[in-house]
Amino acid sequence: MKKNVLVLNSTHLPINITGWKRALILLYKGKAAAVKYNGCLINGRFRLPEIIKLLNFAPVPYADVVLSRKNIFLRDNHTCQYCGRAHSNLTIDHILPRSRGGDDSWTNMVVCCARCNCKKGDRTLEEAGLKLKGSPYRPSSALYLHMTRMSGVPASWHEHFFKTN
Ligand SMILES: [Zn+2]
Known part of the structure; x- marks a missing residue:
């Protein structure tokens, strides 16, 4: 039990x-x-x-949670936050791209598959026509x-x- x-x-x-x-x-x-x-x-x-x-x-x-790649993967359950699939080829996406002033933070970083990452490129969510599956949060x-x-x-x-x- x-x-x-x-x-x-x-x-x-x-x-x-x-x-x-x-x-x-x-x-x-x-x-x-x-x-x-x-x-x-x-x-x-x-x-x-x-x-x-x-x-x-x-x-x-x-025990504060360190902002790390590993912990973002844990939070997002190793699942792309755009298409919802658990691919093997996952990366971290900056929702607002760094080139556009996006920062490294719990609310600006999500797990993303290579396909969605490629689709999104250096654009914002609106520009790329992508929606997040959930709201990224700080554990x-x-x-x-x-x-x-x-x-x-x-x-x-x-x-x-x-x-x-
Ligand atoms: Zn995806």
């Missing part, structure tokens, strides 16, 4: 994702409180948490970026990320 639990700091900032066993130990030891249960029981009696909150503040350094934390890559993430987790960032 794979049940992951989101761990919030005492300030409600998400700081970790842990397994249900570790989460139950934290609850049992009185180090954490359940914020939300997932509706499942273990051994017919222990309610499994979906989110727990540490009762004492844990000094965790804030709020390394944990958030990690979470977007996991499958079966409970909807309740997202609320906590958006609440605190």
Whole structure:
């Protein structure tokens, strides 16, 4: 059984994702409180948490997400943000080309296939008649970026990320 639990700091900032066993130990030891249960029981009696909150503040350094090629690929799920396909021949596109004053930033860089990149050239979206599949964003934390890559993430987790960032 794979049940992951989101761990919030005492300030409600998400700081970790842990397994249900570790989460139950934290609850049992009185180090954490359940914020939300997932509706499942273990051994017919222990309610499994979906989110727990540490009762004492844990000094965790804030993990800012570095703007890098690798992280942009992770954010965009290795998928061209113009045609939506996961090609093998992917690159990074500057939405507003650098030659037109576009900068290196989370909101100006997306994953792009060679075909769309060639089609777009040195033009703006309007000029090239291209539309983005989504809005490029700056991941709020390394944990958030990690979470977007996991499958079966409970909807309740997202609320906590958006609440605190
Ligand atoms: Zn494409």
